[in-house]
Amino acid sequence: MRSTPGTAVFLLALPSLLAGCRPTVSGVHVGELRREIAGCPVPLTDAALDDLATYQVCSLPPALSLLVRNDYADDELELPDLRALRRHAGQVPRSAFEAQLRRFVDPLGVLAAFVVIDAERGLLLPDPVLVPEVAVPFAPEPEPPGSHAAACGGGACAGRLVSPVHPERPYRAARRAELLTAAAPDRPLAGLRVVLDPGHAGGAFGVMEERHVVYRPAPGAREIVIQEGDLTLRTALELRGKLAARGAEITLTRDAPELVHPFPLHAFRPFAERLLRRIVLDPKYAQLERRLSAQDRLRLHAALAVFAVKKQNRFESLRWRARAAARADPDLVLSIHYDAAPFPTGERGPQQVLAMVSGFPDAGRLYNPFYRYRALEAAFAVDDFDAAAHLGVLCVRAMSERLGFPVASENRYPDHLPIRDAHGRQLGVDAWDGALLRYLDAPAVLTEGPYVNERDEMERLEAALAAAPGTPGTHIELYADALASCVETFTARWLGSERNPFGPM
Ligand SMILES: [Zn+2]
Structure with missing residues (x-):
């Protein structure tokens, strides 16, 4: 799932707004706010920051988390050379x-x-x-x-x-020559370096990531519990087996349900302190604070600090994933995710599959010199962008075919720019400025599998996780198989062509 506030609907099971509870100027309902912060620990010790239960009991209403500048973590980046x-x-x-x-x-x-x-x-x-x-x-x-x-x-x-910049030449000619030497009929991907990134962390961290779906179909019925980070890991492990069998060299950004950086969560306390110093300067925030009791203000400070730690953790994880990918010097990167439906958890509704490649940065970010530098790199990388777009199209088509869900044909996201074919039709691959994609240099595709909170899919995915790894026909196996097939088709086109085969579609 994408990590924007829009997709958070998904698991927070936000209480519907109470009648008579009027929003403050900043759009925050004080009653709702009090409920969200009621469990926040004061004082917020390092032990409390390291305890995942804190992240479950101490949260912010979405309207308030939107008040928090959402790129402050990225501001700390070093200036580029x-x-x-x-x-x-x-x-x-x-x-x-x-x-x-x-x-x-x-x-x-x-x-x-x-x-x-x-x-x-x-x-x-x-x-x-x-x-x-x-x-x-x-x-x-x-x-x-x-x-x-x-x-x-x-x-x-x-x-x-x-x-393509040089349509008459093969794509990445030198690397293609190496791979052609290594390839054999039964090992068509021999030597191909692929990084697989299972999105999120899963396991005990699922609750902290808000990638944790809980649904009880009826009062008294058994709860269905699904975490995106567990699904992505299992998909990546199954995909690794399929690609390795074809000769590819696989690097995983994580192979267990864990954070990918080595820091304890309390190590992000300085970011929390910086956030608290900044947000009190916001007049909208100050107006909200004045409506709270002294005790609630302290709890709100704790909630903001917890939120900052969570965000910094996520940001640091993405940077570590990008670094791990860069070390592998990959030919391509697949970041594997599952999507959240635009309708409430537990409803039945139409599915879709979608992929993203790096691009379309928020204009506001380009005032930051680090992003300007990344944007110029991206403008030079015409051929890699085209290659990534082709890989993305092949992947969503294979996912659609295997899973029986249509390729996304409408843009639900204002921060996405759908890639179009010669007739102007959307191809199910969007340019999007996701943090991981932004930091990667190799052609990279982020795939969004089925909606994990759609009523019928929840049961299918729960059954898939319970089945032995590799069991054919589960929605995890079919997703992994689709990705294996798109990597194979992409590589066959690349190696099989004396010209650059990845131009406009
Ligand atoms: Zn995700």
């Missing part, structure tokens, strides 16, 4: 760079205020004010000039892939 961009010197024509920028990286044109594209001299100046000595030359324009951005003005090209 823009000289690293010089490795793209002479690689990408300006027309392709600008087309990728306009279509997927910066559709609103925010970067124009920071970056200079010198058309006359064919140079990118990533920071002409503070770092004028860094200039990255573009490649000569192909014939005919500007063919990368061909006839594609205004919004007509939103979501449409840019043509």
